[in-house]
């Protein structure tokens with residue numbers, strides 16, 4: 001089973017997927033592409049130094065628009081979709097991808113939009129995302145900081161993380177897994193963040209497995225499916 005991963009930063013969630021690929025956590029699974037919108041994303045190094053190395057791609061929004069006069073954000077999303085599509089993934093994981101995933105991008109993986117020059121999709125390719133908040137709590141950017149502050153002010157009494165299916169409404173897709181993360185009044189945000197990331201690394205692998213099992217169950221040990 002083939003996985004494409006979209007990143008923007010450190011890539012610790014990507015690392016969890018790299019470590020899990022082809023183990024009992026993610027059997028018969030290979031990351032076939034890591035795409036970043038930031039050139040210096042550490043996750044790109046994690047991919048290229050993995051054994052065997054994982055193919056990488058970089059496409060930054062501003063450089064794309066600057067070097068293609070007249071092109072828009074929508075064209076950028078199409079270009080990202082095209083690169084991902086060509087890797088023929090069975091699932092796409094946004095693992096700290098700091099762009100909003102547009103409807104045009106999602107339609108390509110639903111199979112309702114065929115890009116010029118590309119083949120028709122045989123079946124829908126699920127697109128999932130990790131978000132460091134519980135469903136409906138802190139949609140959008142800086143969710144960790146916003147959540148932590150709200151907890152410290154007593155505005156919420158629990159925090160957590162989720163992996164959800166991506167829909168055009170930011171962070172509003174059906175959660176595949178949600179997990180609460182312990183948070184302590186008066187602690188430093190770094191302490192909370194450390195615990196949160198550890199939970200992220202578990203659930204990103206579990207949720208990826210759920211969607212991959214839906215599209216293509218792993219081969220059993222005797223080779224039958």
Ligand code: GRF
Pocket residue numbers: 007008009010011012013014043095096097130131132200
């Ligand atoms: C994670 O906390 C994720 O939930 C958020 O961005 C962070 C990415 O971290 N959206 P990393 O690049 O996987 O280390």
